[in-house]
Amino acid sequence: MAYRAKAYASDEVVGSFTKQYSRIFYYAHELLARNPGSTIKVKVEPYDGKTMFQRFYACLKACKDSFVSCRPIIGLDGAFLKGRHHGELLTAVARDANDQILPLAYAIVEVEKKETWTWFLELLIEDLGGSDMCSALIVMSDQQKGLRQAVQDVFPEVAQRFCVRHLYANFRKKFPGKNLKRLMWRAAPTTHPQQWENEMRNMKEVNEDAFRHLIAIPPSWSAYRLFEIKHVSQNGDNFVVDIDKYTCSCRKWSISGILCMHALAVMRFLNLDAEEYLPVWFKMSTYEEMYSSIIYPINGKHLWEVIQCPDVLPPPKRQLSGRPKKKRRLKQWELKKSTTKMSKGGLTKEMYHL
Incomplete structure (x- = not known):
């Protein structure tokens, strides 16, 4: 009873997922009408004689125009969607001269894998001017599932870099400790091979296994x-x-x-x-x-143009193992010590407030 009441209240406040998915083609048409020159793709698949949602891609005209003036760097990342039907959000962002993030494109896909990343990157490279225009780009990522191989297949000539923060997150699982952390972060910002080799020799003297782990990752300049x-x-x-x-x-x-x-x-x-x-x-x-460039807002759904399109069903709800998690699992560098937690201090084990 409580579950049905909660679902009914959610539909009243947020809206019905089924109704929202059925309007996906109307939404795409309105985006294009308000932002001419944008790229909007809706991919569906047949399901039991009906049409079911599979993927959605959007790259707005203003973002395309702004990218021309950005530094030749693209960041790629993916994130879980917490809604009723789950899915993955794939994003591509650029970087301006002030190190601020400029959104380029995003996609909703069923799961993060090589096939979905390849589909997303093929559309992105077309929006950015084709393979010739993108050959001088640098692609930043964090070694996610299928992403590295997809980048190599779609952008064979671009320089691929990995976020040092995520590299360290994998490194510290095998080699914890502040000393190894300090040595790795001293080697990371080096700008020429001689300095990098010197820092790596220092790490080898401390822990040869950690040295072998990092030496397998080719440095990039x-x-x-x-x-x-x-x-x-x-x-x-x-x-x-x-x-x-x-x-x-x-x-x-x-x-x-x-x-x-x-x-x-x-x-x-x-x-x-x-x-x-x-x-x-x-x-x-x-x-x-x-x-x-300006991203123009869209009208309310009651003002959308009526077009001929099939009603789209939401994707099948995936049943994940275990209890559903409401919060994203934080990485080690995102954890903050509590300022209100009580702890023991001193030899007498007296209680005090931090």
């Missing part, structure tokens, strides 16, 4: 080049700067696009304007152009 001999010295270290190629042997300029101190010193010596050597996405005009 920008392509290495030979430089003309125009060098600047600081604290006894020599670095080679090639103004014509926009490179420095410290590699910070090549990786981040932001001028390093060595390049700035050379430009000052040669009386050059440093702003002329900034990438286009760091300029104010580019930043303003990026956010000039």
Whole structure:
């Protein structure tokens, strides 16, 4: 009785899932009508003589236009949906010059696997200008199910990177401890092979098994080049700067696009304007152009245009094992110590408030 009452109240407040899925084609049509040039895909499948929802993809025109002014980086991630019919949310985001997140596209799929990631990425690459335009991109991910292989199949020429935070989450399961954590995070931000090799040697001296675990993950930097001999010295270290190629042997300029101190010193010596050597996405005009596009809101459902389309059933409800979890399982770095929990302190085991 209580369950039926709760379901009835939920339908009154949130709406019926069955009715919402039956309007999915109307919703897609309204999105396209309000945002011309967008890409909206609804994938359905036959089920017992009827039509059942399978996948949904959306990439709005404003997001496509804004991506042109973004840095050539795409982040990919997936998340569970907590609704009655579950499913997975796949997302692609870009990064502006101020390190802020710009949504690119999203999809609702039945489950996260190589096939669904491939379907999502094939639509995304078409929206971003095709394989030729995307060959210079860098793809960031966290080694999710099927994602790595899908990226290699769809983006064979792009540079693929993995989030160090997620790499450490897997690393600490086998090799816990603050010392190994410190050594790994010292090796992660290095910008050239010599410095990375030195940090890895330090880890090998502490724990050889941890060293073997990390050495199996190939390090990634920008392509290495030979430089003309125009060098600047600081604290006894020599670095080679090639103004014509926009490179420095410290590699910070090549990786981040932001001028390093060595390049700035050379430009000052040669009386050059440093702003002329900034990438286009760091300029104010580019930043303003990026956010000039508008995502137009849609009308209420009573104002939607009536179109000829089948009624779509919601996907089958998957029965997961165990008690349903309401909250996402937090990672280690997301856990925070309670500020109100009482604990024992001192040799006398006296109680005190933290």
